[in-house]
Amino acid sequence: MKTTLFRQHGGPEVLEYTDFPTPEPEPGEALVRLKAAALNRMDVMVRNGWPGLKLELPHINGADGAGEVISINASLLRSGEGSGVRAGDHVVINANLGCGECEFCLNRQDNLCRNWHLLGETVRGTYAEYVALPLRQLYKLPADFDFHHASAAALVYQTAWHSMVKRGGVKAGETVAIVGAGGGVNSASIQIGKYLGARVVVIGSKAEKLKLAESLGADILIDRSKMEDWSRAVYLATDKRGVDVIVDNVGTTFPLSLRALRKGGRLLTVGNSGGPKFEIDNRFVFAKHLSIIGSTMSTLADFDEVMDLVIAGKLRPVMDRTFPLKEAAAAQERLWHGENFGKITLDIP
Ligand SMILES: [Zn+2]
Incomplete structure (x- = not known):
């Protein structure tokens, strides 16, 4: 797949538009073909790196993304589980990755998860053609809803x-x-x-x-x-x-x-x-x-609540500019220097 990744921490020059193996969905996960990714300041902080940050290089930035479900690895899924999303559906991603198994996740407080991860921070993210994620991380979009608006809304709302x-x-x-x-x-x-x-x-x-x-x-x-x-x-x-x-x-x-x-x-x-x-x-x-x-991020239930309001047009993300995926470095520079008014997104061809 095409992606913009980095092999070492540093300034915008470390970002490289290149080929990388397409992820394989694990049991209970969907493979999503991304159409849009939105930037957050966290992306630049992760690219720069900080003492104690542990991630597997090369790393792919990006917490926010929207696209189309290509396939689902349904093995181990219990009947009824994940039934809301099917191949071909348009989805927006919830980057708040709870383990689904600890006391907090089971109590629907997944943003307090004991083994919590944020997509694009410690796990490879959305500056890519494909991402594989558990079905519970996906919110189904109406077929005509704009991918860029959806990806721009997800994390901040x-x-x-x-x-x-x-x-x-x-x-x-x-x-x-x-x-x-x-x-x-x-x-x-x-x-x-x-x-x-x-x-x-x-x-x-x-x-x-x-x-x-x-x-x-x-x-x-x-x-x-x-x-x-x-x-x-x-x-x-x-x-x-x-x-x-x-x-x-x-x-x-x-x-x-x-x-x-x-x-x-x-x-x-x-x-x-x-x-x-x-x-x-x-x-x-x-x-x-x-x-x-x-507070940090939200629970899975809160994500559904607020995305319903975004889809209904009651909350509207402010959109700045869209850059092609291969120009992610220029997009990050614009964000980091505060030249934007609203969300910057990447167009994924
Ligand atoms: Zn958990």
Whole structure:
């Protein structure tokens, strides 16, 4: 099969468009012919590598993908299992790989799996013509649904949905602030906040990205490039009450986020684009009764829930540009340097 892989960690120059053996589906797995893959910042981090990252080289990037089921290895499948997906079906992939057997997977909390993997991180991913995955990782798409939209939605919407709905319990009438106007998870969070009936405040630093946030339904825009302490602007915008929930996937902004919350408020986090280590003032946490709530990816059931809303058009991924698979390096550069507005996808011929 054709793929863009890397044989050693490094910059975009290590990506190579080449031939690689097509994977063989194990019992209970489907072979999917991919038509589209979507990029995430994680792809570049995996390509660069980090101390302790263990993966079998050559490695193939990519958590998100959509395509057509070519065949199913049905041996060992119990009757009824995986019956929702057949050869010829169009599918989008759920990259959250639980083992299916541990106490958490059996309790339908597969994103807490004891042997958890993320497709494209420690397992070869979707920058390829084919991928083989357990049937439970596949969501069946309507035949006319665009593969690029589906692949662009999968990871970011499941992540934002699990964090805001299942972990954060965001309710209609609440005010939710989102730190950062760009990025796939933040765009998804704005839409999910509006879908849930919340008032959405977006804190950003680039006029174009704030404009995009507004077009997605954000009610209040705060341009942090024009002020020293944006938490004060959030405070004033809520009649000196503070917001109920703040979505902070930057990390280094936690001190300001804790200030911007009302008493009893919740800080939701699924990442740390500003780096993993920073200081917070613990007095804000106990004296204001705050909760800091972490989350990663989603469960299989949450994935189905949020993809149903994407298919119904109630949540729409913001699309940037599409590159051919062989130009994955240029696509990653565009993403890494923040030149995109929305999701970048790869077209797989
Ligand atoms: Zn498990």
